[in-house]
Amino acid sequence: MDLLLPPAKALRGRLRVPGDKSVTHRGLILLSLAEGEGRLLYPLKAGDTLSTLRAMQALGAEITEEGPHLRVRGRGLRLKEPEDVLDCQNAGTLMRLLAGLLSGQEGFFVLTGDASLRRRPMDRVALPLRAMGAQIDGREGGRYAPLALRGGGLRGISYTLPVPSAQVKSALLLAGLFADGVTEVVEPVPTRDHTERLFRHFGLPLETEGPRIRTWQTGPFPARDLVVPGDFSSAAFFLVAALITPDSEVRVEGVGLNPTRTGLLEVLKAMGAELEWEVLEGEEGEPVGTITARSSALKGVEVDEGLIPLMVDEVPVLAAAAAWAEGETFIPGLSELRVKESDRVRAIAHNLRALGVEVEEGPDWLRIKGGVRPGATPVVEPFHDHRIAMAFAVAGLPLGVRVREAEWATISYPGFFEDLKGLYAAG
Numbered sequence: 001m002d003l004l005l006p007p008a009k010a011l012r013g014r015l016r017v018p019g020d021k022s023v024t025h026r027g028l029i030l031l032s033l034a035e036g037e038g039r040l041l042y043p044l045k046a047g048d049t050l051s052t053l054r055a056m057q058a059l060g061a062e063i064t065e066e067g068p069h070l071r072v073r074g075r076g077l078r079l080k081e082p083e084d085v086l087d088c089q090n091a092g093t094l095m096r097l098l099a100g101l102l103s104g105q106e107g108f109f110v111l112t113g114d115a116s117l118r119r120r121p122m123d124r125v126a127l128p129l130r131a132m133g134a135q136i137d138g139r140e141g142g143r144y145a146p147l148a149l150r151g152g153g154l155r156g157i158s159y160t161l162p163v164p165s166a167q168v169k170s171a172l173l174l175a176g177l178f179a180d181g182v183t184e185v186v187e188p189v190p191t192r193d194h195t196e197r198l199f200r201h202f203g204l205p206l207e208t209e210g211p212r213i214r215t216w217q218t219g220p221f222p223a224r225d226l227v228v229p230g231d232f233s234s235a236a237f238f239l240v241a242a243l244i245t246p247d248s249e250v251r252v253e254g255v256g257l258n259p260t261r262t263g264l265l266e267v268l269k270a271m272g273a274e275l276e277w278e279v280l281e282g283e284e285g286e287p288v289g290t291i292t293a294r295s296s297a298l299k300g301v302e303v304d305e306g307l308i309p310l311m312v313d314e315v316p317v318l319a320a321a322a323a324w325a326e327g328e329t330f331i332p333g334l335s336e337l338r339v340k341e342s343d344r345v346r347a348i349a350h351n352l353r354a355l356g357v358e359v360e361e362g363p364d365w366l367r368i369k370g371g372v373r374p375g376a377t378p379v380v381e382p383f384h385d386h387r388i389a390m391a392f393a394v395a396g397l398p399l400g401v402r403v404r405e406a407e408w409a410t411i412s413y414p415g416f417f418e419d420l421k422g423l424y425a426a427g
């Protein structure tokens with residue numbers, strides 16, 4: 001479905017974004033392993049996390065809707081062998097976390113996904129999980145899904161992440177809950193730490209020492225309610241929209257401000273963005289607060305490569321900001337973006353060119369020369385990727401824009417375009 005967004009003259013207002021996708025996936029998984037009933041409060045109900053809900057139901061958890069919340073009756077560590085394959089659809093996080101979790105379970109499991117997910121690398125979890133004792137096979141020797149997995153009989157290993165990936169770290173920590181001995185993940189570069197925070201929330205074994213994260217076999221643990229903060233990655237679209245649109249001020253409330261997620265704020269600040277944020281709650285668990293963004297005269301910057309894992313899903317919307325900035329923005333460290341839902345480096349370059357922006361693309365970097373062609377009538381090509389659809393809808397907003405296959409946004413944010421239009425209407 002094509003969607004037309006008229007030119008935005010001003011964006012004004014405040015909003016709450018849907019629940020955090022990473023925390024929702026993990027909350028559903030851990031509550032399904034817990035004993036008794038617990039609620040996930042304000043979870044994300046979108047394509048990716050509904051795939052997790054269905055997978056955990058197929059593994060025997062009882063999950064029911066309660067208004068905006070979900071009530072989960074867990075299995076108490078032993079999941080059920082499902083009768084059919086588990087379809088992770090578009091969700092990379094789900095497939096990799098399930099590979100880890102099911103490696104620790106007795107039984108036979110098959111994981112598949114949509115065309116995009118079946119092209120994404122799975123050897124990054126298959127190799128270390130095999131070293132722990134799991135049997136995992138798949139296309140091209142286990143590099144691609146469908147994956148066939150037989151779990152049980154694990155032993156702990158120490159594993160240094162070859163690429164910064166919270167999904168791989170989390171897969172190994174979940175497997176480690178069922179392994180003999182200690183499982184240690186060493187992350188040379190920090191990545192999002194939601195799994196570690198949730199292990200603490202549920203009282204699961206966890207020890208951290210600098211870059212080393214350790215876990216070991218758990219006993220049964222009781223369910224506990226969990227509040228899901230607003231998703232910073234979803235908030236990021238509105239922040240950049242306000243920065244690049246004249247006469248704008250947008251405030252996002254109740255949003256997660258976990259420092260392992262908010263690298264974008266630092267980069268936007270360095271670009272001259274008028275941005276303010278404040279942590280208001282969540283001392284233990286996840287920090288939550290408010291972010292305000294106002295129209296700003298942005299300038300190009302050289303992004304610090306070490307920040308990329310702390311803003312890995314925000315690079316498309318950073319490119320949207322760079323398109324409207326004065327001067328050049330250089331973004332290094334992008335090799336992981338090549339293996340997301342789409343090749344995001346290529347998708348970003350394509351959509352920037354549609355705005356008349358000059359862009360140079362390297363194997364793992366982008367150089368963006370700020371300057372949108374006046375009078376451009378951009379058409380966004382999402383490449384079957386939710387973040388690309390939303391980021392470039394934002395990039396074209398001051399001009400008016402046509403978004404092809406806009407429904408891809410429903411993977412992480414079903415109400416995105418309505419929420420965006422709500423800010424115009426008030427403008």
Ligand SMILES: O=C(O)C1=C[C@@H](OP(=O)(O)O)[C@@H](O)[C@H](O)C1
Nearest residue numbers: 022093164165166167168312313
């Ligand atoms: O652990 C997670 O919830 C996620 C980790 C990141 O992926 P990688 O672990 O592949 O970097 C991110 O891109 C994804 O959207 C969610």
Ligand SMILES: C=C(OP(=O)(O)O)C(=O)O
Nearest residue numbers: 090091092093313340387
């Ligand atoms: C990369 C993403 O998700 P996943 O890896 O779970 O598909 C994303 O949401 O941008």
